[in-house]
Amino acid sequence: MTDIIVIGAGPAGLMAAEVAATQGLSVIIADAMPSVGRKFLMAGKSGLNLTKDEPSEPYLAAFGPLPDSLRATLAAFGPAQVMDWAETLGQTLFTGSTGRVFPKAMKASPLLRAWLARLNALGVTLHTRWRWAGWQGDALLFQTPDGPQVITATAVVLALGGGSWARLGSDGTWTQYLPEVVTPFAPANMGFVVDWSVHMTGHFGAPVKAVELSAGRLTTRGECIISARGIEGGGVYALSRAMREGAPLVMDLAPDRTLAQVSAALARPRGKTSLTNHLRKVLRLDPVRLALLAEFGMPYPADLAPLIKALPIRHAGPRPLDEAISTAGGVRLDALDDDLMLHQRPGVFCAGEMLDWEAPTGGYLISACLATGRRAGLAAAEYVAKR
Template sequence: MQDEDGRPPIAVIGAGPAGLMAAEVAAAGGARVVVLDRMPSPARKLLIAGRGGLNLTHSEPLAAFLPRYGAAQDRLAPFVEAFPPASLVAWAEGLGQGTFTGSSGRIFPRAMKASPLLRAWLARLAGLGVELRPRHRWLGWRDGALAFDSPGGTVGVRPVATVLALGGASWPRLGSDGAWAGLLAGVAPLRPANSGWRIAWSEHLRARFAGAPLKRIALEFGGRRVRGEAVLTAAGLEGGVAYALSAAVRDAVAARGVAEVLLDLRPDLEPGALAARLDGPRGGVTVANLLRRAGLAPAAAALVQEALRGGAAAPLSRLVKALPLRVTGVEGLDRAISAAGGLRWDEVDGSLMLHRRPGVFACGEMLDWEAPTGGYLLQACFATGAAAGRAALGWATSGRGPGPGLGPGGG
C-alpha cells in the first residue's frame, strides 16, 4: 500500500551507517522513509570511530579485499561488489568530503573525522524527506505491527517494508546493545571482535609501560603472521596488528583457555644478524644495553626482560624474534570495536530478506560476519545497507507489503 502522499512507506530501525545508507537508497528511489533509533541522536558509534580518523574503506583490489571477511566472504561478496570501495569514496565525495589514501592503503576523509560527513549526510537525507525518530527502542512485533518504546509510550508502526539495521553489541553505550537478538530466531551468539587481549603482565610492566606503543612488530598465531603496531595496556595488548588475529585468538582461548602468540619485536632484522648482535660474549654489557643496541624501544626491551625474569631460557635473539605471549582472554563486548555473530545467513535470502518475515530485510553488523579493522567493517555496513535499501524499495513498490502506513498505531 502507499502513504497518503503516494509514496510507499518504509521503516528503517537503526540509525548507524547501514541504516542511514538503506534509508538514503530507498528515499532516493521514491519511498517515504522513517528511521527509528533508540538513541537521542543518530550514528553515535560512527562519530566516536571518526575521532581516530574515520577509516572508511581500503584501496586494495577486491581479490585481496574480500577474503578479509573470512567465512562470510561468499555471502558478502555480491553486496561489496555491487557497492565497492570506489562507490563508497564517490558517495563521500558527493557529500563534499574529499578523501585520501594513507600509506597503509586505508582510505580516510580529508577532514579526518566523521562529524562533517555526518552533517552533510543528514542534510541530504532531510532533503530526501527522510524522517528521524529518536528515542524509539524496538520491542519486536505486536499484533502485526512494529512496536517501539518511545517518549510517548508504546507505539506501533505498520510499514510496507522494514529494514533492520540494529548493529552488533559492541560499545553498547553508543546504541548497538544487541538486545534485538532476543527478538529474532536464528541468531548466532554475539561475541567480541577486534578486541584487546588479556595478558598477565607483572606489576612492574603495567606500572611503567601501560599505554606504550610497540611499533613495527609482527605477531604470529595459527600459521598466520601479521605486521603492524600495537599498544601495551594494563590488561594486555591491543591495536591493529592484534585485531588482525582477533578471531583466531578469541576462538582458541574459548576452546582451550589460553592461546600462545609469538611476538617478533624486530621483523625487519634477519635472525642471523640479530643473533650476531645479541648472543655472543657480552663482555660486561648489560642485557638492557644489548637490547638497546639491537634497536629495541624501552617497552619492547621490557617485554624481553619480563620473559627472562619469568624463566625463559632461549637466547636473547630468539626472544626478540619469537617472544611467547600467553593470552588468557579477550576484552568483552563493552570494549570491543566490533562484534562477531548475529543473524545467521541461512535466515536471509539473496536480497537480505528474512525467510520468516517477508518484507523485512537485515543489514550491517547485525548479520553474522566479522572483519579486521582497516576499512572492511564500514565497507560491509554501507554495502549491505545499500542492498537492503534497494530490496526494501523493490518490495514496497511491488505492492506486496502489508500494513496501512507509518502513522502511530496500537502496540
C-alpha cells in the first residue's frame, strides 16, 4: 500500500504530490494521458500567465462568492507565494503592465521540466496512460497499457480537471464515479455564437479595440475578437459568467466620450458626407466598430448617440463546452470539508478545476489550481500521519 495516490497530473495534482512527498510520504501520480500537464503546456503557448500580482482583496474578489474555507485556501497560496514557488524552480519572472505575471521564458515547458525533476528527486512515482476507472471496494481501479491495475492507498487526491479540452485530458468522464456530489459542467471563459450577416466576413479575425463591454453589473475595457463563429477574447471572457446566466452584452463604441459629447459630435453639419464617413470623422470610429454598429443597429434610429453608447450585441449563447478555456460545475463545495475532503469518502481529497468554482482568465485559474492542490496535498499528508 502506498501512502498517497494523486490522480491527475495538471498543476493541482503535481502540487499536491509535491507537498505530500515533501512530508516524507510515498506518493504515486497517475494520469490518463501519454504525458503530463498537457493543458498547462497549451496555456503557455501564448505566454504562461502564472498569476496576477495584486493585493489579496481584489485577487480573492475576482473569484466571486466562495466559502470562507476556500477563500482561506486561496489566500494561503496567493500571488506572492506562487511567484516565490516558481522562482525556486529556477524561473525568472516579470510582471506586465496589467499585473499579469509570466516567466521570462514565457513557455510552460521549462517550469514543467524543473517541476518533474523535483518530484523525481522526492521519490514520486509517475504513471502515464493510467486512466482511473472508479472504485473496487476501497481500492482504485485503473485501465493501463498492461491491463487493469488495482491500487490501495491510505489517502487519495483527485485532481481530474474540468470538462473542456478533452483532447488534452480534461474530458470530465470522471463524474460518473462521483455522481452524487457533482454539479453538471458549464463553459467558462468562452466565446459566444453570433450568426453574422455576409457584410461582416471581411472583419473575421479582427480585434475590436477602444470599446467598453458590459454585462449585468460587470464592465470591462478589454479587447475582443470577431471570428467566423462569433465573438471571443479577453473582454468577452471577463463577462462570460454573467452572459451565460442571461445578462445581455452591451458595447460602448465611444467609451471616452459622454452621451452628450457623442450627441454634439453627431450634430455637426455633414453636408454631402455619408453617415458612415461622418461617424468616422467626428467620432473616429474605425471600420470594425462601424461594421458592428451597422450589424446590430440597422435600421438606425433618429437619435443615434444612445445606440453608439450602448450597442446590444445579439448572440446565440456560449460556444460548446469543449471549446471553453475552463469550466464551471464539478464537485460541489458543500460535499467537501474545510480540507477539501469528500464527506462521503474519508481520505479522498479533491483539488483544481474539478471543483465547482469559477476563475477568470489572467492568472487566477492556474493560481487557484496550485493553491487547492497544495491544500489537498497537505491535508492528505495530515490524514496519513494520523493513521
